[in-house]
Amino acid sequence: MSDESTTIRPARGKLGVLLPGMGAVATTFVAGVEAIRRGKADPIGSLTQMGTIRLGKRTENRVPRIRDFVPLADIEDLVFGGWDIFEDSMYDAAMNAGVLSKDLLNEHKEFLASITPMAAVFDKRYVKKLDGTNVKGGANWMEKAEALMEDIKRFKESNGCDRLVMVWTASTEVFLEPKPCHQSVKALEEAMRANSPEIAPSMVYAYAALMSGVPFANGAPNLTVDIPAIHELARERRLPTAGKDFKTGQTLMKTVLAPMFKARLLGVSGWFSTNILGNRDGEVLDDPASFKTKEESKLSVLESILQPDKYPNLYADMYHKVRINYYPPRGDNKEGWDNIDIFGWLGYPMQIKVDFLCRDSILAAPIVLDLALFMDLAHRSGMRDTQEWLSFYFKSPMHAEGLYPEHDLFIQLMKLKNTLRHMKGEELITHLGNEYYD
Ligand SMILES: NC(=O)c1ccc[n+]([C@@H]2O[C@H](COP(=O)([O-])OP(=O)(O)OC[C@H]3O[C@@H](n4cnc5c(N)ncnc54)[C@H](O)[C@@H]3O)[C@@H](O)[C@H]2O)c1
Numbered sequence: 001m002s003d004e005s006t007t008i009r010p011a012r013g014k015l016g017v018l019l020p021g022m023g024a025v026a027t028t029f030v031a032g033v034e035a036i037r038r039g040k041a042d043p044i045g046s047l048t049q050m051g052t053i054r055l056g057k058r059t060e061n062r063v064p065r066i067r068d069f070v071p072l073a074d075i076e077d078l079v080f081g082g083w084d085i086f087e088d089s090m091y092d093a094a095m096n097a098g099v100l101s102k103d104l105l106n107e108h109k110e111f112l113a114s115i116t117p118m119a120a121v122f123d124k125r126y127v128k129k130l131d132g133t134n135v136k137g138g139a140n141w142m143e144k145a146e147a148l149m150e151d152i153k154r155f156k157e158s159n160g161c162d163r164l165v166m167v168w169t170a171s172t173e174v175f176l177e178p179k180p181c182h183q184s185v186k187a188l189e190e191a192m193r194a195n196s197p198e199i200a201p202s203m204v205y206a207y208a209a210l211m212s213g214v215p216f217a218n219g220a221p222n223l224t225v226d227i228p229a230i231h232e233l234a235r236e237r238r239l240p241t242a243g244k245d246f247k248t249g250q251t252l253m254k255t256v257l258a259p260m261f262k263a264r265l266l267g268v269s270g271w272f273s274t275n276i277l278g279n280r281d282g283e284v285l286d287d288p289a290s291f292k293t294k295e296e297s298k299l300s301v302l303e304s305i306l307q308p309d310k311y312p313n314l315y316a317d318m319y320h321k322v323r324i325n326y327y328p329p330r331g332d333n334k335e336g337w338d339n340i341d342i343f344g345w346l347g348y349p350m351q352i353k354v355d356f357l358c359r360d361s362i363l364a365a366p367i368v369l370d371l372a373l374f375m376d377l378a379h380r381s382g383m384r385d386t387q388e389w390l391s392f393y394f395k396s397p398m399h400a401e402g403l404y405p406e407h408d409l410f411i412q413l414m415k416l417k418n419t420l421r422h423m424k425g426e427e428l429i430t431h432l433g434n435e436y437y438d
Pocket of ligand 1: 020021022023024025083084085120121123127130168173219220246247248280360361363364
């Protein structure tokens with residue numbers, strides 16, 4: 001054990017989890033936490049609740065649960081709130097989403113019905129497929145941000161929260177590239193006052209969160225917090241940010257399989273990925289502009305893991321295609337197919353087919369829980385700006401300028417656990433292991 005542990009403020013009192021977007025993912029997360037708190041289910045898929053961490057040498061046999069090792073908020077202390085363009089309570093929204101059984105939702109009806117959405121900051125130009133009435137007025141983006149800050153303050157006071165975190169669980173916005181107005185806080189604020197079309201609603205939430213002292217994690221592939229203006233604000237206000245795009249189904253598979261191909265020097269000539277899904281997310285992604293945001297997020301993964309510039313004979317000619325098809329009959333139960341054409345010794349071809357019949361929101365819900373708890377931990381530990389150690393949870397992990405993102409799931413996990421060891425002054429684990437043979 002080293003004496004370089006970080007000072008971590010204790011997790012006292014209630015932690016409010018604020019969710020812009022109370023759709024399938026958000027309601028599956030909240031209903032799930034309530035079911036777990038009432039002892040009806042286990043927190044399956046959640047590293048903070050079920051994961052362990054090895055400390056010291058393999059001979060020491062010190063393997064505490066992560067939640068016994070670092071001071072995380074207790075799930076009993078979580079309270080939930082959020083915004084949506086539809087007026088449905090969490091109960092109605094969860095019923096509509098059709099992810100969880102009616103029986104389970106009815107068991108927690110009173111609790112879920114008590115969580116109703118605050119009026120959203122919305123602009124149809126950014127999510128073309130949706131129209132809702134529960135939307136804030138205001139002369140410009142800045143006025144809307146101020147209204148969000150009021151909501152945040154009121155929520156914190158009326159729920160007696162000690163701290164808050166915000167996790168974006170709203171729809172994917174249209175593709176946006178960084179513009180001059182995203183380059184500094186001053187430029188961003190001017191553009192917000194001028195009601196510029198280059199400001200996305202998600203940026204207004206992120207701005208309001210940081211101005212209110214609230215960490216922000218982005219579950220969608222939107223640009224949102226990945227702009228210099230927000231990095232500047234997060235550094236100035238000593239607040240953590242993280243993103244982007246929850247890594248759940250097909251990309252989770254890719255970030256496990258692709259590192260294996262590279263580790264064994266197997267070539268890839270083609271990777272065709274297609275999805276069918278029928279939830280509201282699928283409907284939003286049926287718009288080409290929203291799909292482009294998702295596509296960029298999904299495509300970058302292989303390129304970055306396989307490094308075709310370093311291994312041109314194995315990966316330079318790879319054909320990579322990702323498709324998402326809106327297919328209503330499947331609802332939230334997505335099917336993700338991958339056809340992978342690989343080649344081995346002397347160039348002989350082989351094929352791998354993956355057919356993942358997954359459940360989108362069931363995979364995303366534990367990620368929301370872990371991010372809420374780890375972002376709060378980071379905040380109490382004085383960590384600010386991009387939390388790269390949380391790359392484990394994202395399809396397009398945010399990273400400092402000049403770095404490439406780390407996509408390999410197991411490197412991401414090692415990075416996450418080493419960050420926790422570092423926080424607590426434990427030795428980092430390198431897996432060198434020479435000492436066992438001295
Ligand atoms: N489920 C997964 O596996 C997964 C994985 C990665 C990313 N995501 C992303 O998570 C997000 C949520 O997914 P979902 O399946 O819950 O979608 P959903 O359509 O069920 O829910 C999104 C909700 O956001 C609301 N909304 C849209 N714009 C808003 C705004 N400006 N303010 C407030 N609310 C707004 C919509 O009305 C909707 O209720 C999507 O962006 C999706 O791409 C999901």
